[in-house]
Amino acid sequence: VLVGHPLDTVKVHLQTDDPKNPKYKGTFHCLKTIVRKDKIRGLYRGISSPISGIGLVNSIVFGVYGNVQRLSDEPNSLRSHFYAGSIAGLAQSFVCAPMELAKTRLQLSTQIDSGIKFTGPIHCLRYIKKTEGIRGAFKGLTATVFRDIPGFSSYFVSYEFIMRQKEIPNVPYTLMAGGCAGIASWLACYPIDVVKTQMQADALGKNAKYTGFMDCAKKGFEREGAMFFFRGLNSTLIRAFPMNAACFFVVSWIMDLFNKSGMDMDHLGNTSSKIEELVRSIITDNSLLVQIISTQQDIAPTYFTSNIYNDSDDLQPK
Numbered sequence: 001v002l003v004g005h006p007l008d009t010v011k012v013h014l015q016t017d018d019p020k021n022p023k024y025k026g027t028f029h030c031l032k033t034i035v036r037k038d039k040i041r042g043l044y045r046g047i048s049s050p051i052s053g054i055g056l057v058n059s060i061v062f063g064v065y066g067n068v069q070r071l072s073d074e075p076n077s078l079r080s081h082f083y084a085g086s087i088a089g090l091a092q093s094f095v096c097a098p099m100e101l102a103k104t105r106l107q108l109s110t111q112i113d114s115g116i117k118f119t120g121p122i123h124c125l126r127y128i129k130k131t132e133g134i135r136g137a138f139k140g141l142t143a144t145v146f147r148d149i150p151g152f153s154s155y156f157v158s159y160e161f162i163m164r165q166k167e168i169p170n171v172p173y174t175l176m177a178g179g180c181a182g183i184a185s186w187l188a189c190y191p192i193d194v195v196k197t198q199m200q201a202d203a204l205g206k207n208a209k210y211t212g213f214m215d216c217a218k219k220g221f222e223r224e225g226a227m228f229f230f231r232g233l234n235s236t237l238i239r240a241f242p243m244n245a246a247c248f249f250v251v252s253w254i255m256d257l258f259n260k261s262g263m264d265m266d267h268l269g270n271t272s273s274k275i276e277e278l279v280r281s282i283i284t285d286n287s288l289l290v291q292i293i294s295t296q297q298d299i300a301p302t303y304f305t306s307n308i309y310n311d312s313d314d315l316q317p318k
């Protein structure tokens, strides 16, 4: 977030720039203009929102994704990663939407005058709830759901796909896979992100320019053509690579640390007689085979199936 937020601020400014009278000529010009007017501070406005919310968002994302994927009937198929990613995207939207609403309002606080100076995301959301009700605090939720279902299914499918191209992925390869997954994910949902930002930057209540997601997309297209849906894409893609390289790498590293502690292996037993007993039962009892396979999923050395797939191919269902 510390590295990525300035580029996120540039994105939000470009997405909400006035097309008739544009302030910014491009990514770099926008960055320079913000710094010239508002110092480095301008780039970091609103950072408190993702700093305090991204932990919860990512625990929902990776928790839901991992569990849905492992519990599906074909855990190793790309299809199961696709479904698990979609459900994770949906699940995190309910936290992500208000978090990004506060972020957007704070990032644009020098542009939109709400008549009040917010001290942080909670203050901002409280104010919105007080003046507009709880619905106001969830402004942009529909757009967030539409964005993050394709956003996170493409995220996990592409990561998994890239990781499978290499027998034993090393550190640079893993970082590259995460970075590319981030880029693929944003390419898959970018037009919807533009609409989401417009919705969240829009005034509330009677002063609102747009009545909803479709209205905003339609008006944007009529006003600017297809270009409307791609404003700010450059800064998003530049940000996505380091951000998601770090994210995937840290998740699999932490999961490795947990798994190496060996706690999960206890229930398998460690004497050869126990193993022999298991093997005998597998031969005679098919339902046990299913059980063993799911046990293997649990003790696999990393969170991501690609690694289970590479490390212990012979233990897999196929």
Ligand SMILES: NC(=[NH2+])NCCC[C@H](N)C(=O)O
Pocket (backbone or CB within 6 Å): 147, 148, 151, 152, 155, 182, 185, 186, 189, 240, 243, 244
């Ligand atoms: N469109 C998405 N939400 N894609 C998933 C990427 C999420 C990641 N936290 C990022 O901001 O880059």
